[in-house]
Amino acid sequence: MRVLVTGATGIVGTEVLRALRANGADVVGCSRSGSADGVLTWHLGVQPPPDELTDRPWDAIVHAAADIRWNLADEAALAANVDSARAVLPLIGAATNVVHVSTAFATGLRGDISSPDRDDYRNSYEWSKAAAEREIDAVCPNWTVRPPMIIGSREDGRIARFHGVYQVLEGYLWGSLPVMVANDRGPVELVAVDDVAAIVVDRVLAGRPDGKRSITPGAGADALAGKEVLDIVFDELNAWRRAHGVDPVDAPKVIEPRRWHRFFRPFAEQHLSRSQRAVLHAFDPYLPYWALDDHVHPDHLVTEVEATLRASIRYWADRHPRTASTTPRPWRAAT
Template sequence: MTAPARILVTGATGAVGSAVLRALDAAGHRAYGVSRRGGPGARQFAWRIGRQEPPRELRGPWTAAVHCAADTRWGLPVERAEEANVAPLRALLSLIGPETHLVHLSSSYVTGLEGSVASDAPDAYRNSYEWSKAAAERLLHTERDSVDIVRFPIVMGARADGRLDRYSGFFWLPASLCSGAVPALVAHEKGLMDMVSTDDVAEHVARLVADGPPAGRRLSVLGRGDRAQRVDEVFDTVLDALNSWRSEHGVPPLDPLPYVTPDQWNRFYLPFAEEYLDRTQLLRVTAFRAYQGYLSVTEPFEVTERVADTTRVLYQSIRGWADAHGTSARRIPRPWSA
């Protein structure tokens, strides 16, 4: 395929979008980025997509568009989740037209609790983020005859050094371990935590763009599948990375936390917590409850693109988080008490 004259990347300052933008530039494409506040460089623009008209520079034909923009907060009301993750897609579809090769970035968790994006019922999903990403995929099936949909699980940093332009989502974990925000790991120790590097996503997107638009709706699922790391392996790697960093910076090591199954936690420990913990501790415990579903996945994703092992990527990414958040990484956990 001849290099596209213009490629638009939404969410271009996010962890994934920034990696996609760099990969497209490296492949020789002329990529333009948009985000809420804009970014560095002459080809990055501010656009609150779905809420504002696009800047003049973004009008005109686009050969390809990669939709990375997303609000990954899980606790939004459904109406706000729709505004955050469905309305922007509608606005993008209006801008690019049907002739543009669209690559839409979704989530491996988009199939929710029923294994499908078909349901419009919020209770078919773990949270409003999953619901909104499923709604976006349904919109594409309605509006587009040709589209690439790319699903991927938890995102770590670059394979070379674990660096991310923005640490969010999963990185509640090292922050919580360092601060003592949770008293136990509510998880299935042998559950699966699938991960990819930003490189994996960006390189796959660049290949799709180079191949040109598909004849119909094409789904890619990136990940390790049945070779994903187990939950206990993930937590061991995170703890090893944090303690390695803390040792180098003269900070005492963190102790491993005990595992509690979600059933044990919700039946026995949570009622105790609600009765005896102080308000701050209880808020932390309540917030942590949202992660239980992701720490209890026992069935692997059926991947179409199996990525290389991510154990080293996870280790490097946690150290990268610590370098970028030194104050948090140096914290000494406060003991829990009733």
């Protein structure tokens, strides 16, 4: 089986490339930057594909290339996520099995991907990923894998890049995020990166479907609540700090979204500096995923999320010892 993996140096692509090679597939990876691990350089949507990718048909294509930042300008999100999907379409043959890595949040506020209206999505990432799905759906039947927030591998917390939970942790430790706006009891769906890769590989090996088939992994009724996620993250962080001779740090204060938007934020913004206000706005696209009561409906259940989250925080701290050892300074009102 000859398989192309786009975004092969990203969070999911790295794991998929490793897993497919372990399964004996003839795999070619590509990404914007390439790598020494045999990954070709191809900036999808900007450059034409390398000759090595157009010489003969592909048995399967895993399209995992994306910019997963939730605060991109609309034009940048379209260029990163929609143009990259369009760039893959000419490589799809009549029998090619396409596995598209999307996001659980591509269904936006309506619960489906059909709307092109930006107002039907919480941010540019959701909007552009829904558009990317529509581009691929219009050309061929495909498997669409829609993971929620991704954390490290089950075994040791390994992950190629740090986003989502890690950004919240880094923001708080460096003093960029003074409080956590979250629904204490609302579910926060997290899934291990190797679980996502395993789903993708299974679909590659399953062959081309007869229509669109989507898979959303998650813990469902057993998903951790927002407060539980924070407690686990800081419990594991403080265990790491104690082992390295660093005093523990308090977790951020949790404020319920309605109170934050109706009272705390309007009051605070009158007394914050321009840079402090800019930080708050930068984190705005992330808040809905901690503040909603119910926003993901998985059809592929995962288990043991807490153990995976703990391994993920240890892995992050071992690779970011300076950040993991710092103590946040409280915000002060601007004079």
